[in-house]
Amino acid sequence: MKIRIGINNLVLFLLLIPASTICNAANIDSLLSVLSKKNNPDTTSVIILNKLSQYYNEHNANDSSLYYGEKAIEVAKKINYLKGLALALNNVGVQYNGKANFVLALKYYIEGYKIAEQGGNPKLMSNLMNSIGNAYLGNKDMGKALMSYKKSYEIATKDSNKHMMAVSAIGIGNVNKNNNNSIEALFYFKKASEIFKEQNNIYPLCISYVSIGSTLSDINRFDEAMINFDKAMELFKKTDNTYGLGGMYGVIGDMYRKKNDSKKAIEYYLKSFSIFEKRKANEDLKDIAFKLAYVYKEKKDFEKAFEYCELSNHYRDSVFNEENNKQFLDVEAKYETEKKEKEIILQKAALAKLQLSNNKIISYIVVFIILSILLLFFLRTRRLKKSKQLLEATVETRTGELKELVKERELLLKEIHHRVKNNLQVISGLLELQAEQMTDVKAKAAFIEGQSRVRSVALIHNNLYQYENLGAVELNSFVNDLQIQLNSIFNEEHIDIKFVNNIPPAEIDIDTAVPVGLVLNELFTNTYKYAFKGMETTEKDKKIEIALQVFDEKNGKKYLLVYKDNGCGLPKGMNIKKVNSLGLQLIADLCKQLKGSVKYEYDNGSKFIIEFIDNDLRKLIK
Secondary structure, eight states: OOOOOOOHHHHHHHHHSOSSOOOOHHHHHHHHHHHHHOSSOOHHHHHHHHHHHHHHHHTTOHHHHHHHHHHHHHHHHHHTOHHHHHHHHHHHHHHHHHTTOHHHHHHHHHHHHHHHHHTTOHHHHHHHHHHHHHHHHHTTOHHHHHHHHHHHHHHHHHTTOHHHHHHHHHHHHHHHHHTTOHHHHHHHHHHHHHHHHHTTOHHHHHHHHHHHHHHHHHTTOHHHHHHHHHHHHHHHTTOOOHHHHHHHHHHHHHHHHHTTOHHHHHHHHHHHHHHHHHHTOHHHHHHHHHHHHHHHHHTTOHHHHHHHHHHHHHHHHHHHHHHHHHHHHHHHHHHHHHHHHHHHHHHHHHHHHHHHHHHHHHHHHHTTTTTHHHHHHHHHHHHHHHHHHHHHHHHHHHHHHHHHHHHHHHHHHHHHHHHHHHHHHHHHHHHHHHHHTOOOHHHHHHHHHHHHHHHHHHHHHHHHHHSSOTTEEEHHHHHHHHHHHHHHHHOTTOOOEEEEEEOOSOEEEHHHHHHHHHHHHHHHHHIIIIITTTOOTTTSOEEEEEEEEEEEOSSSEEEEEEEEEOSOOSOTTOOTTTOOOHHHHHHHHHHHHTTOEEEEEESSSEEEEEEEEOHHHHHHOO
16 A cells, blocks of 8 residues: 655645734733723723634634624624634634534634725735635645635735735645646745745744655655755744654655655654654544554564554554534533523423513403303313323423434444444554555455455445434445555556546445445446556556446335446457356356445446345345
């Protein structure tokens, strides 16, 4: 498995710091003191809250930063302070961006940008448009990220805002780096470094040098890369920001790993790991532990490789559990709030009812004889009403309890799928480690194919715990993920194969998804291994196409799946039902398990036509 060499996390850390003046630690106490003495909210309150949010963001205290940002939004809206509101929306968006909740971050950024544009504030407009680029970059939408960064750069240039020009240039450079456009990336990184150097802005200048070094490393200009890393290291000594230093050590480790200098790679990865461990940065620890596992695997030190593989899974679980705990606390707080509101409503209703009863009693005394019959009728009706209310309250209580049980079950199911996926990944890692030790080519290939089958099932469980519907898999996105995964395993010759996914939005149950996933795994594997062997890349465009038709039946669904490539095809006259190939036999057996069929024909390449039915229909077939 190849490890992607990049500095996305490090550059994003710089881009997530709001481009405005941030107070230092010495001023924090005085700002909090001023804030505590204010009885009525005003613009000064919003300014202080925004400064506190930015300070805690820079010092990695994310919960505190989010608290003061949301408080600033509340106060700014109350007094209609638009400039402070736009900046507060940016600060809160930064926190959600840092938590990888890019959709929510984008919502805050866009709302802030509209307010800044309404107020004609180019500094805030450039800042927020740059933040919008960060959200798209984090979500890997490189086209929209590049467009946003360029718009931010254009606004900053017109406003002569050199700091935002440099920050936007870093964003443009990073998008180009992700798109393997190293020359363009170097141009923007160097432009940013010149501005930061001119402004004596040390920490962003460090990041610029690291970005330049990483990009030079991508194109194998290692000596030049190390010169820039050394410059960054000298400047880091003048800052107290260890996070950036830890990120840089990881990037240098990537460079040495690319140079096949495993000793140096391990040395820098361990330095990075030590810093992130002190900062309790679990997400970064997960990535560095994963890289260490593979470097030790390449050195044949399988004991260390397994140790760091386990550590990577441990930190991955920590990140997952932290998010789950926070979601649970949010749900619990919301439930308690709603409960109190309901109690207040019921108390008001009871009070109003009591007052009404008193008025009626007075009326009954005055006209007791005349209304005696009506009084008896009223008492009987009231008893029935109370019985009905008691019944409704009981139903409501039971409904609430059942909803809580359903939520607990969903959390447990997500945890189960998460654990199954992790265990399958460990098995996949063990298969890969075992394959590395094999000398027999056929046995090694069989292990790698087995590993790809395990990983395709793990991918299904990964989809299950990430989406709302825990019993079904979204087939279109699963097929995209599976193709990317198998392309990285089997496309050793790096042939440019175009993939066309014509599958409409469709969810299939897990009992159907697993065999379908394994069938697709075998078809992709067959294409990558054999379909284009010996064909010149200029001969014709290499292409894989997948299409799906869904037919609604009375008690379930039928599916028609067509898989096609334009490779050399199977040998003429081959009967796939009688062939000795394990992969084709597996496809036939899986289709039989799905109560379906598979048919092969040559159509300018291999074409497999597969019919199958969902689990509901299969249950009806004895």
